[in-house]
Amino acid sequence: xxxxxxxxxxxxxxxxxFWWMLGIVTLTYPGINLMFYYVxxxxxxxxxxxxxxxxxxxxxxAFPETWHSVAFFSSFFIVLPxxxxxxxxxxxxxxxxxxxxxxxxxxxxxxISSKLADVLIVSLIVTIVYLLTALSYGLYADTSxxxxxxxxxxxxxxxxxxxxxxxxxxFLLGYxxxxxxxxxxxxxxxxxxxxxxxVAWLKYKANDIGEFLPFEISDRMIPVASFIGNFGKxxxxxxxxxxxxxxxHVLMTIALTSLIWLICYRIHKRRDL
Amino acid sequence: xxxxxxxxGISKSYGRIQALNQVSFDVPAGCVFGILGPNGSxxxxxxxxxxxxxxxxxxxxxxxxxxxxxxxxQKIGSLLETPNFYHYLSAVDNLNITQAISGRGTxxxxxxxxxxxxxxxxxxxxFSTYSLGMKQRLAIAGALLGNPxxxxxDEPTNGLDPVGIAEIRELIKQLAREGKTIxxxxxxxxxxxxxxxxxxxLKKGTLLTAGPVDEVLSNEDIVELSASNTDQLGQILSAxxxxxxxxxxxxxxxxxxxxxxxxxxxINKTCFEKGVALNRLLLKKKSLEAKFFELTND
Numbered sequence: 001x002x003x004x005x006x007x008x009x010x011x012x013x014x015x016x017x018f019w020w021m022l023g024i025v026t027l028t029y030p031g032i033n034l035m036f037y038y039v040x041x042x043x044x045x046x047x048x049x050x051x052x053x054x055x056x057x058x059x060x061x062a063f064p065e066t067w068h069s070v071a072f073f074s075s076f077f078i079v080l081p082x083x084x085x086x087x088x089x090x091x092x093x094x095x096x097x098x099x100x101x102x103x104x105x106x107x108x109x110x111x112i113s114s115k116l117a118d119v120l121i122v123s124l125i126v127t128i129v130y131l132l133t134a135l136s137y138g139l140y141a142d143t144s145x146x147x148x149x150x151x152x153x154x155x156x157x158x159x160x161x162x163x164x165x166x167x168x169x170x171f172l173l174g175y176x177x178x179x180x181x182x183x184x185x186x187x188x189x190x191x192x193x194x195x196x197x198x199v200a201w202l203k204y205k206a207n208d209i210g211e212f213l214p215f216e217i218s219d220r221m222i223p224v225a226s227f228i229g230n231f232g233k234x235x236x237x238x239x240x241x242x243x244x245x246x247x248x249h250v251l252m253t254i255a256l257t258s259l260i261w262l263i264c265y266r267i268h269k270r271r272d273l
Numbered sequence: 274x275x276x277x278x279x280x281x282g283i284s285k286s287y288g289r290i291q292a293l294n295q296v297s298f299d300v301p302a303g304c305v306f307g308i309l310g311p312n313g314s315x316x317x318x319x320x321x322x323x324x325x326x327x328x329x330x331x332x333x334x335x336x337x338x339x340x341x342x343x344x345x346x347q348k349i350g351s352l353l354e355t356p357n358f359y360h361y362l363s364a365v366d367n368l369n370i371t372q373a374i375s376g377r378g379t380x381x382x383x384x385x386x387x388x389x390x391x392x393x394x395x396x397x398x399x400f401s402t403y404s405l406g407m408k409q410r411l412a413i414a415g416a417l418l419g420n421p422x423x424x425x426x427d428e429p430t431n432g433l434d435p436v437g438i439a440e441i442r443e444l445i446k447q448l449a450r451e452g453k454t455i456x457x458x459x460x461x462x463x464x465x466x467x468x469x470x471x472x473x474x475l476k477k478g479t480l481l482t483a484g485p486v487d488e489v490l491s492n493e494d495i496v497e498l499s500a501s502n503t504d505q506l507g508q509i510l511s512a513x514x515x516x517x518x519x520x521x522x523x524x525x526x527x528x529x530x531x532x533x534x535x536x537x538x539x540i541n542k543t544c545f546e547k548g549v550a551l552n553r554l555l556l557k558k559k560s561l562e563a564k565f566f567e568l569t570n571d
Contacts, residue, residue, distance in 0.1 A: 007373045014362055080393030100357035102322045103417075104374040222352070272327045 004114040005121070012088070012118070021084040025126060028167045029074045030133045036073050036225075037061050037137065060225055062142030069225040070134035071159040074126075076196035077177065081122050082187055088118050088169055090180035099273050108268050118263060123164040158221045160235050161250065165189075165218040172218035172260050176267075191215055197241050213244070218253040220245050275352035276304045277337050277423055277454045278323070283332030285318055291478050292318045295332070298473050298483040300456055303477055305449045307486075308458040310475035311569060316458040317354050320427050320474070324351055331543075347375045350416035351425040356408040362403040364392055364411050367400055368418060377419025386414040389444070405432035413441065418452075423454045430464060466561040476569045489564070493517075496528040496534040499553040500544070509547050514539075525553070 011032040040060060060069040092098040099109055138149060170187050195213050202210035210216055215257050223242035276299035285293040293315045310316050314530045316357070321327040324535045325336055327342060336345035358367040378386075387396050390410040395403070403416065416424055427446070429440040445455055445468045459465050465472060466486075470513045473483035482489050496516070500506040510519055512538050515535070516528040537556055544551055 003373070007370060010366065010370050010373060011359060011362075014366060016361065037285065058555075079528060095359055096355060096357040099326050099353065100328060100371075101374055103346060103351045103353055104371050105343050105376065106374055108325070110343070137519045 005117050008114050017087050025080050025129050028077050029129050032073050033070050059142050061137040063138040063145045063149045066134045066138040067152045067155040071155045071222050072225045078166045081126050085167045085170045086174035086183050089174040093178045112265050112268050117169050126163050127160040133151045162218045165253045167259045168257045220249040279335045281333050283329045285330050293478045296480045304470045305455045305468050305552050307469035308473050314475040315478040317444040349423045350421040352412045352416045353427045356412035358400045364396045371415045384415045390414045398401045425456045462561045481568045494530045495557040496535050497555040498526050499524050500551050502550045506549050
């Protein structure tokens, strides 16, 4: 695996889109969180009961809530690394290097493993950006809770798993469709439009079976940050339900992601390249 | 001696189109083996199967006596169909990847192969800025990397200018002299004729013939002759016993003999004794082109 990673690095290190993605992610992840940080500031400054209610929840950008809130908001931008992942696989078809790598002496499994390594590494980079962002907000938002930094650290592996799971879906699309723009189009349209509408609609019409849609499965590992949730009398109940759903969704996410990679290995072993 | 490559009954179809039908032959070590055939005869399909790019429907192949594997491919310098490289990387960076995957050669050898294909001056330019001929040269450099004992080249002179074609031919001959085994697919007959020691001819996925060039091509010796007195020469020749048949084309006669039976000195002597001085006397092997058309025409 290490030799595969070294070879992937030879491919990636001079690939401009990789550095662009890294640059954009390092700007947008702190940026989107800054936006919601101001939203939160506005809410607590409101002189009404709603604002006071939020106060009881504590600052979502202070430790330890920052791990959760920043994970939730950052996950909106999965499309950025997804573009890179799709490019990394469709480039191989475009340049026909998916054949050349085999001709030069990789096995077909080596090829898929190298792409698996790419997705794991891109997920890791994104997670590091998330981690640094969450850490910075934690240190900045409220110095009085710094001693609670080690609570809720489970959101770090959860964010990593969510990123990896959703990028794996992006990879599958790129791998099967082979054309970058079509794969990207389908990914964006499904991820941003279809599934969101689907989940919302199914919530009311079909007993919330939208939770089993491909992105929603991993989305629900990180519940909606509490301060932007709907607060009615069932608020507490809804939040508890979301937290209780984390473990089953972790298991479903692992199952779906494993299935995706299994499919890729299987197809690649048999098909003409 | 064990053949470098042994192909047994390989078949492949794309839907209803039978691209290869029960193809079998061996490639002996140290030969230059040409795979010939018109467009769409299955040459590239066959080579793709040998490199695990395509899956055969039936049949087997063995490299170096072993079933095809990543390890066997690493030992073969291959160029299949088109030069396949990362567009945003330079020649050197691309060959670094070839070197890392194949394990052939060292990073230091990269400069050397780029020198052989005359790309040194542009070795740091991006692949996307290369002309078609330069891309082809880089692909040849990739195949040569690490000085492999076996080379598999699919249309190696594709996209090259006449000088480039001559250079690559010379390179192939030189590699053959060094004892390398070279397997080469081409539809350019003179290319194969000039460099190959062995040949296999494919037509619509079926192997028509395979073997040493001399055996495949020369089932007849052709003696071409002429004299200033054409009619008298014609009379003398019609009395000859040796040739299977005689063809006249203007002033030129062609005598067809079974392989190895034409005796030029005797023909010359007989004509002279009967009062005709020849101004042309030439033994020709049947040209590959003629043989090729004979074999591939319906």
